[in-house]
Amino acid sequence: MGGVTRDDLYDAIVVGSGITGGWAAKELCENGLKTLVLERGRHVEHGKDYVTEWLQPWQLPHRGRGEQALYERDYPIQSKNYAFGEATRHFFVNDREHPYVTPHDQPFRWIRGYQLGGRSLIWGRLCWRWSDLDFEANLRDGHGVDWPIRYKDLAPWYAHVERFVGVSGERLGLPHLPDGEFLPPWELNCAEHVVKRGIERAFPGRHMTITRVANLTQALDGRGPCRARNQCARGCSYGGYFSSLSATLPAAQRTRRLTIVTDAIVHSVTYDERKDRATGVRVIDRNTKETREYAGRLIFLCASTLGTAQILLSSATRRFATGLANSSGAVGHNLMDHISKAGASGTVPGLEDKYVYGRRPTGTYVPRFRNLGGRGDAKLGFVRGYGLQAGAGRDGWTRGTELPALGAELKRQLREPGAWQMTLQGYGECLPRQENYVDLDPARTDQWGIPLLRVHCAWSENERAIREDVKTQSAEMLEAAGCKEVETYDHDGPPGFSVHEMGTARMGRDPRTSVLNAHNQAHDVPNLFVTDGACMASSSCVNPSLTYMALTARAVDYAVGELKRGKL
Amino acid sequence: MTSPTAIDRREALRQAALVLGGVLSAPLAAGVLAGCEARGTPDAAWRPRALTPDQAELVATIAEQILPATDTPGARAVGVHRFIDALLAESYRAGERERFVAGLTDLGRAFQASTPDQQRALLERLDREAAPFFRTLKDLTLVGYYTSEIGATRELHHVPVPGRYDGCVPLGQVGRTWAV
Structure with a gap:
């Protein structure tokens, strides 16, 4: 290994600057710890580096149609993501430069943003609390291992992060989708009101609500409000949505205890067998490819579900021959x-x-209505459930290609908006299964000498059954709400596509079957914490980021306490 | 994003942002950007890169039939043919580009052998039948037109920074289709 720099001993090292890395940094710094954040990608400055933010449609070189030949060569995976496009491409990785391996017939779409702020710049921003329906699911139906925590353990931490994030939403009083600390909700539009009334009348117990979302409907701590541009993934100088760059990293910086190093790819965690502690991390400089080390008393892995797994697997030692x-x-x-x-x-x-x-x-959003414990659950043919992300809008000028009209008549028709269209899309829970896994390629490495990750992941019967129910129920609800020309759809969606990957270093009660304990602390290495999606023991059906954030803040609180008690 | 124009524009924006203390107001941003856009190549000096000048002229002619000048300028005036040529040159793979040019050549043969009335009837028939090449050309014409500054702001309605969301307003309050 190359030069070793152990000039500074940090109280804590956080690997990754995305949504959990940002939270870890903020909470560690605010608890008085001298903290180093390592980001493998480039530096991005809030505001200044949102280079496409102010471009209008006619100022995009290809008017949003992008460069197809380039996408096929360099972004064949990233370009499938809904947020990828001409105005956001620079916040996604170049697939050619960041390879991973999948079996030929078993694709996995790994969507990544390697820059300061990570994918918090381009995330979907939906924020839902889990409930005990989720935390008890593994115990109840026997899939996976039991979560070592319950809703009451996380509830105060949900509140803690919601108050800082700024989550707008409507209180529903549903036990399986607990209410939080909300800013005023965004409005439903006229067509959504019609569909909501129709669904709720025809299906007692089903609801439609506005999503709970990290877009500020009111200013909060000098950020926002959101200006309703709906172009978040370009970056937002107003700080209208929550990201590491708009919110958590600036808060950490205000403590003057934060050091950020970008272009620093963490190869592995270093470990001292005699002390039974992680000692720091080994880093490869993205540009010079030189190796160096940083020393820290606490290590927080927030490198994303697959990134964290890759680091742990690359950190094998004599005691931990298959990975730290x-x-x-x-x-x-x-x-x-x-x-x-x-x-x-x-x-x-x-x-x-x-x-x-x-x-x-x-x-x-239509919150989960399947398998809530009522009669009829057994007949469904699947366990767990799904929610529906939805929305209505009027057709715009793009409908013109399909309209049989030309000339002045076509222009006249397109000058006015078309019909209101409503779409429902299911987001369904995925079961934890041993056979869905990642490991390291024994032969191939990336340009930094890091073994390539191999991803083996496929849907099971339960996910396929949920998918079928999503389509049937969505169509029935739209019909019941009086919609016309109702059609189901089912687009190609291999695992990874929802960008909710999780589970590769799960929490659990038993060190023989899980990696982390109830505080996201490694069973095996007391000063090592994992608080990104890797820690998840099950997946619920709701978007996971808020839970990652709450778990991160809770883990920091515990780690700092243990450190002060001299236990770490 | 590396053309001198783009860099000038970014620099102009950055300076404007400094003046305003960081956050650029929408009207000023629009002014700065429009000024930069006006420095584009004048029509006489423009040369197509993927198409021949004759082919580009044919695209401009058909695009103008699809979206003509009315009380607002039409497809030719906003440079839809330039957009299509740029897309062909910079975005399309070679095979797709060749297919487009072959389709254009076929349509051009039928088109140029016809009187204006026959041309009109031909395009209307292709439109009704959703003929594949014509459909592609119509799609690109619509994109080029309605994402142009004139298409977005004069033919349709565009507000870069709405500032709020109202979920149910009288159509008359907005007046026209939103460009975005």
Whole structure:
């Protein structure tokens, strides 16, 4: 190994600057710890480096149509993500430069943003609390291992992060989708009100609400409010949505205890067998490819589900021959994602004289209504459940290609908006399964000499059954709400596509079957914590980021306490 | 994003942002950017890169039939043919580009052997039948037109920074289709 720099001993090293790395940094710094954040990608400065933020449609070189030949060569995976495009490409990795391996017939779409702030710049921003329906699911139906925590353990930490993030939403009083600390909700539009009434009348117990979303409907701590541009993934100088760059890293910086080093790819965690402690991390400089080390008393891995697994697997020692903190053998296994890209759409009749003002940065949501413990659950043919992300809008000028019209008549028609369309899309829970796993390629490495990650992941019967129910129920609800021309859809959606990958270093009660304890602390290595999606023992059906954030803040609180008690 | 124009524009924006203390107001941003856009190549000096000048002229002619000048300028005036040529040159793979040019050549043969009335009837028939090449050309014409500054801001309605969201307003309050 090359030069070793142990000039500074940090109280804590955080690997990754995305949504959990940012939270770890903020909480560690605010608790008085001298903290180093390592980011493998480039530096991005809030505001200044949002280089496409102010470009109008006519100022994009290809008017949003992008460069197809380039995408096929360099972004064949990233370009499939909904947020990828001409104005956001620079916040996604170049697939050619960042390879990983999948079996030929078993694709996995690994969507990545290697820059300061990580994927918090381009995330979907939906924020849902889990409930005990989720935390008890593994115990109840026997899939995976029991979570070592319950809702009451996390509830105060949900509140803690919601208050800082700024989550807008509507209180529903549903036990399986607990209410939080909300800013005022975004409005439903006229067509969504119609569909909501129709669904709730026809299906007692089902609801439609506005999504709970990290777009500020009111200013908060000098950020926002959101200006309703709906172009979040370009970056937002207003700080209208929550990201590491707009919120957590600046808070950490205000303590003057934060050091950020970018272009620093963590190869592995270093470990001292005699002391039974992690001692720091080994880093490869992205540009010079030189190796160096940093020393820290606490290590927080927040490098993303697959990134963290890769680091642990690369950190084998004599004691941990298959990867650091892997006496259970669970590191890399039980990879999950949510199913999505299936549902139904239909036309909402009437309301021709109504329209919207502004571009709401989110949609509506039908909370889970399957397997809530009522009669009929057994007949469904699947365990767990799904929620539906939804939304309505009027057709715009793009409908013109399909309209049989040309010339002045075509222009006249497109000058007015078309019909209201409503779409429902299912996001379904994925079971933890040992056979969905990542490991290291024994032969091939990337340009930094790091063994390539191999991803083996496929849907099971349960996910396929959920997918079918999503389509049937979505169509039935739209029909019941009076929609016309209702059609189901089912687009290609291999695992990874929902960008909710999780599970590769799961929490659990038993060190023989799980990697982390109830405080996200490695069973095997007391000063090593994992608080990104890798820690998840099951996947729920709701978007996971808020839970990652709450777990991170809770883990920091515990780690700092242990450190002060002299136990670490 | 590496053309001198883009860099000038970014620099101009950065300076404007400094003046305003960091956050650029929308009207000023629009002014700065429009000024930069006006420095584009004048029509006489423009040369197509993927198409021949004749082919580019044919694209401009058909695009103008699809979206003509009315009380607002049409496809030719906003440079839809330039957009299509740039897309062909910079975005399309070689095979796709060749297919487009072959389709254009076929359509051009039928088109140029016809009177204006026959041309109109031909395009209307292709539109009704959703003929594959014509459909592609119509799609690109619509994109080029409605994402142009004139298409977005004069033919349709565009507000770069809405500032709020109202979920149910009278259509008359907005007046036209939102460009974005």
